[in-house]
Amino acid sequence: MSTGGNQVERAPVKSADRTIGLLEALARADRPVTLTELQRDLSYPKSSLYMLLRTLIGRGWVETDRHGMTYSIGVRALLVGTSYLDRDPVVRAAATVLEQVRAQINETVHLARLDESDVVYLASRESQHHLRFTSRVGRRQPAWATALGRAILSVREDGESHIPEVLTPLTEHTATSRPDLLRELENARLRGYADEREQNTPGLGCVAVPLLHTSPVTDAISASVPLVRLDEEHHAQIVAVLGDAARQIARLLRQGAL
Numbered sequence: 001m002s003t004g005g006n007q008v009e010r011a012p013v014k015s016a017d018r019t020i021g022l023l024e025a026l027a028r029a030d031r032p033v034t035l036t037e038l039q040r041d042l043s044y045p046k047s048s049l050y051m052l053l054r055t056l057i058g059r060g061w062v063e064t065d066r067h068g069m070t071y072s073i074g075v076r077a078l079l080v081g082t083s084y085l086d087r088d089p090v091v092r093a094a095a096t097v098l099e100q101v102r103a104q105i106n107e108t109v110h111l112a113r114l115d116e117s118d119v120v121y122l123a124s125r126e127s128q129h130h131l132r133f134t135s136r137v138g139r140r141q142p143a144w145a146t147a148l149g150r151a152i153l154s155v156r157e158d159g160e161s162h163i164p165e166v167l168t169p170l171t172e173h174t175a176t177s178r179p180d181l182l183r184e185l186e187n188a189r190l191r192g193y194a195d196e197r198e199q200n201t202p203g204l205g206c207v208a209v210p211l212l213h214t215s216p217v218t219d220a221i222s223a224s225v226p227l228v229r230l231d232e233e234h235h236a237q238i239v240a241v242l243g244d245a246a247r248q249i250a251r252l253l254r255q256g257a258l
Contacts, residue, residue, distance in 0.1 A: 018044055022052055023061060023077065032070035081138055090211065090219055091122050093252040098125045098221070101245045105238055107223045110136065112148040114218050117164050119149040122219075129226075141200060144181055145170050147208035150194035151220040154185040155210050173198040193239050197227060205230045209242045213250040221245060 025041050026033070035053070039046050053071055056062035060076040085091050094111045101109045102125040111123040121136040143149025144163045153159035160182065167176040175181055188194035197205040201224075208222035223238045 018042075018048070019052055019056070022049070022056070023073065026062060026071060026073040027077065029072065032065065032072040034070055038071065085122060085137070088122065089253060090213070090249070093249050094123055094221065097245050097248050097252070098123060101125070101221070101223070101241055102127060104241050105223060105234075107225045107229075107238065110148065110222045110224065112146075112220055112222070114143055114149065114152045114162065115140065117143055117162050119143045119146055119152070119220075142168075142170070145174050145196075146200050146222075147194045147196045147206035148220045148222045150185060150188055150196070151208040151210045151222070152217055154188035154194060155212070156216045158216065159185055170200055171198055171202050173202075175199060192243065195235075197230075203227060207235065207238045207242060209239075209246045211246050211249055213253045221249070 021042055022038065022044075025038060033041075035046065035050060038044075038053075039049055042049065044052075053062055053064075056074070057064055057071075061074045063072050063074045064070065090113075091111065098109050098111060106127050106129065108127045109125050110121055112119040112121050118140040119142075120140045121138065124136045141149070142164075143153055144167065149162075153162055156162075163178070163181065167174075167178065167181070169176050175184070184194070193207060193209045195205065195207045200206060203226055204224050205227050206222050206224045208220045210217045211219040211221065213219075221242055223242060225234070225238070
């Protein structure tokens with residue numbers, strides 16, 4: 001953001017700001033929503049909101065049912081998201097490496113990126129144990145409650161600023177004590193990896209290491225493992241394999257071998 005005195009540069013364009021807010025609201029929704037629900041969520045004037053929806057429907061960014069009563073995100077959003085992944089050098093560098101990691105440990109592995117107080121999943125490779133084929137790509141989770149996010153925050157000087165004031169638990173095991181969380185980040189920084197057990201998903205543990213190719217760090221890779229398989233020996237194997245993978249991804253990025 002500019003630090004100069006030009007207020008025009010810093011002020012958002014209202015129509016663009018409202019359009020983006022509307023698309024983000026639809027992306028967050030887990031089902032089609034009505035105009036009234038969107039108006040309640042966004043507090044836009046209903047007439048302006050309706051005109052925005054009609055415009056976005058015409059361009060394929062929003063879809064509606066045959067009665068025009070409910071709205072959901074459209075296929076154009078998928079095309080834009082896919083182009084982001086296609087051009088991202090970290091995703092390209094990590095693609096083969098994540099396949100190798102999955103083959104070595106036979107667990108589900110992820111690549112994620114910090115976005116404000118969340119992490120967004122950029123790539124996933126499912127283990128052979130995994131029977132559901134629903135991708136996490138594009139989904140977001142609170143950074144502070146995930147091993148992926150903690151791995152990133154642990155090596156950033158501004159890590160604490162990405163932790164919200166209110167820590168809403170995801171499971172009954174989610175740690176919501178800020179002092180405990182900060183101690184966990186310090187421990188993760190010292191040992192080079194972060195982990196958690198059932199704090200994000202019941203029955204699962206997760207181990208993650210940061211990718212140190214940029215400063216500040218924005219990305220991490222992880223392995224998600226059912227607790228029934230996450231014994232001490234397997235945990236140590238995962239830490240070692242993820243550490244090697246992170247270094248390999250960094251080498252590929254430095255070499256431009258994408």
